[in-house]
Amino acid sequence: MAAAHAAAAATAGPVAGGDGAGRRAPRGRVTAVFGRHPVGLLLAAPYAVFVAAVFAYPLGFAVWMSFHDYFFAAPGAVVDRPFVGLDNYRAVLTDPQVRQAFGNIGVFLVINVPLTAGLALLLAVALNRVVRARTFLRVAFYVPYVTASVAVVGVWLFLFNSDGLVNRVLGPLAPDPSWLVNEGLAMPVIAVFVAWKQLGFFILLYLAALQNVPKELYESAAVDGASAWARFRSVTVPAVRPATALVVILATITGANLFTEPYLLTGGGGPNGSSASPVLVMYQRGIQQGQPDVAAAIGVLLVIGVLVVSAINRRLLERD
Amino acid sequence: MPRTPKRRPVTALRAVALFGGALVFLFPFYYMFVGSLQAEPDTSPAGAFPTSGLTLDNYRDINARVDLLGSLVNSGIFTGGVIACTVVFGILAGYALARLRFRGRGTLFALVLLVQVIPFQLLLIPLYVLIVRGYGLADSYLGMILPFAVNTTAVFVFRQFFLQLPDELFAAARVDGAGELRVLWSVALPLVRPALLTVVLLTFIGPWNEFLWPFLVTKQADMQPLAVSLANYISNVAARAANPYGAVLAGACVLAAPAVGLFLAFQKHFVSTDIGSGVKG
Numbered sequence: 001m002a003a004a005h006a007a008a009a010a011t012a013g014p015v016a017g018g019d020g021a022g023r024r025a026p027r028g029r030v031t032a033v034f035g036r037h038p039v040g041l042l043l044a045a046p047y048a049v050f051v052a053a054v055f056a057y058p059l060g061f062a063v064w065m066s067f068h069d070y071f072f073a074a075p076g077a078v079v080d081r082p083f084v085g086l087d088n089y090r091a092v093l094t095d096p097q098v099r100q101a102f103g104n105i106g107v108f109l110v111i112n113v114p115l116t117a118g119l120a121l122l123l124a125v126a127l128n129r130v131v132r133a134r135t136f137l138r139v140a141f142y143v144p145y146v147t148a149s150v151a152v153v154g155v156w157l158f159l160f161n162s163d164g165l166v167n168r169v170l171g172p173l174a175p176d177p178s179w180l181v182n183e184g185l186a187m188p189v190i191a192v193f194v195a196w197k198q199l200g201f202f203i204l205l206y207l208a209a210l211q212n213v214p215k216e217l218y219e220s221a222a223v224d225g226a227s228a229w230a231r232f233r234s235v236t237v238p239a240v241r242p243a244t245a246l247v248v249i250l251a252t253i254t255g256a257n258l259f260t261e262p263y264l265l266t267g268g269g270g271p272n273g274s275s276a277s278p279v280l281v282m283y284q285r286g287i288q289q290g291q292p293d294v295a296a297a298i299g300v301l302l303v304i305g306v307l308v309v310s311a312i313n314r315r316l317l318e319r320d
Numbered sequence: 321m322p323r324t325p326k327r328r329p330v331t332a333l334r335a336v337a338l339f340g341g342a343l344v345f346l347f348p349f350y351y352m353f354v355g356s357l358q359a360e361p362d363t364s365p366a367g368a369f370p371t372s373g374l375t376l377d378n379y380r381d382i383n384a385r386v387d388l389l390g391s392l393v394n395s396g397i398f399t400g401g402v403i404a405c406t407v408v409f410g411i412l413a414g415y416a417l418a419r420l421r422f423r424g425r426g427t428l429f430a431l432v433l434l435v436q437v438i439p440f441q442l443l444l445i446p447l448y449v450l451i452v453r454g455y456g457l458a459d460s461y462l463g464m465i466l467p468f469a470v471n472t473t474a475v476f477v478f479r480q481f482f483l484q485l486p487d488e489l490f491a492a493a494r495v496d497g498a499g500e501l502r503v504l505w506s507v508a509l510p511l512v513r514p515a516l517l518t519v520v521l522l523t524f525i526g527p528w529n530e531f532l533w534p535f536l537v538t539k540q541a542d543m544q545p546l547a548v549s550l551a552n553y554i555s556n557v558a559a560r561a562a563n564p565y566g567a568v569l570a571g572a573c574v575l576a577a578p579a580v581g582l583f584l585a586f587q588k589h590f591v592s593t594d595i596g597s598g599v600k601g
Binding site for chain 1: 337424467532587
């Protein structure tokens with residue numbers, strides 16, 4: 001495999017130089033300063049440097065940008081970027097489009113998160129017990145997860161078009177205006193799309209959690225005469241609670257990152273901005289309209305929002 | 321077994337629900353493929369099961385508007401670059417974190433944990449400003465690869481595997497006078513092949529399917545990965561084509577096929593515990 005060859009080339013390089021020096025040096029002093037295996041520093045350095053360059057520094061830069069008047073200038077030009085305090089945040093919070101986008105993501109989460117967590121758990125429990133056709137079933141539920149959003153968006157556009165298969169099947173029951181151009185339905189369709197797309201990954205998480213549920217609990221529940229539903233409710237659901245907390249947090253983060261679906265499925269967040277997501281507005285404000293400082297402030301607010309939702313969710317799901 | 325009569329309906333119900341669900345999940349893929357072969361879009365229920373009029377014209381049509389081969393090469397270079405960086409940095413950091421005691425190891429591990437929770441939305445604008453405006457890496461493979469070059473999940477998966485290896489192996493190699501990199505290369509690496517496969521598969525999906533970042537970085541059509549070219553086609557050109565949906569679906573099939581094919585070939589390796597260990601740390 002290509003990657004393995006690349007790995008070989010890159011790891012073979014430093015063997016001669018770095019290693020010899022580390023081993024022959026007087027043990028005591030080197031150990032005191034760098035630890036027992038100083039070569040570990042060398043091995044971990046590329047990762048650490050990358051994290052600093054593409055995570056830590058941009059993270060600080062984003063926060064800094066959101067408090068300054070930042071605009072795009074010609075490369076190399078020295079321009080003044082004055083501190084403006086909370087001006088960018090004020091601009092964001094009074095912008096009706098941004099407020100609508102945050103509201104939209106609320107609608108998305110209310111539909112997507114329970115649907116994702118509920119279906120993923122039910123399907124994982126069912127898949128866990130199944131013996132025959134296991135491979136076929138697993139593949140069927142994971143395939144959307146491994147496929148590009150852009151590719152499956154194409155077929156959903158085709159399916160949910162006003163003249164598409166879904167409306168043809170529904171006949172007179174078809175919504176008017178149709179799904180993706182209906183202000184009330186565009187965001188729910190996106191929420192269902194993302195649930196379908198991501199479910200495979202969350203089923204995997206629940207399957208991993210189900211491996212750790214003690215069998216004795218089911219046996220004693222069965223002896224007590226509990227029905228399948230009662231066993232599910234009183235044994236499985238509490239036992240996988242940590243996984244549920246993780247699934248809810250990850251589904252929330254996925255939702256907060258929403259961009260491709262409103263960009264392509266509803267033609268840039270339409271109709272009337274009813275399916276615009278905060279990241280889509282960030283892209284429009286920051287890159288299309290050249291206000292990266294305002295976009296950075298949206299990013300900071302979005303992340304604060306995700307942290308608050310995650311904290312509430314932990315409180316609710318991880319209490320005993 | 322006294323429970324058998326009660327369990328049978330439950331089992332049947334479960335089978336029906338599972339197979340029904342599986343068909344619902346697979347239907348869009350079937351429809352994507354069928355639609356890509358139809359000369360005229362037929363959206364009636366009967367059109368989902370065509371008996372005649374299938375053609376490869378849509379593939380020719382999309383290829384005329386989007387350079388399929390060139391876009392696939394771009395997707396391949398982007399994906400290959402990300403996988404290579406992820407594997408190299410992941411193995412080095414994972415091994416160091418699992419088996420070596422050095423100053424700053426605790427700090428580094430805390431850093432690894434922290435990186436996992438930083439959301440990409442917060443980095444989107446500063447990364448764009450730095451990489452595109454600051455370093456002038458727009459329309460370059462390096463600009464596309466850079467933000468994905470380190471993958472914390474990969475570090476976790478490798479660390480997890482290196483931790484499972486018995487201590488005696490390493491002690492024996494060190495007694496024999498092998499240096500740390502020699503131990504990593506000759507003893508540890510051959511034993512973590514399964515992890516290598518897992519990481520390659522997990523990493524492949526990300527850049528191959530990634531849309532937003534390459535979309536921001538590439539404006540030149542000849543540098544765009546297929547996901548970006550196809551998205552541009554969907555949002556700009558599709559309205560003017562003879563059979564726009566057919567062409568879109570043909571492009572979608574080309575984009576989906578490598579990832580789905582790889583997944584089908586190696587689906588046994590998408591083990592729940594690997595993903596679990598990656599996420600939970």
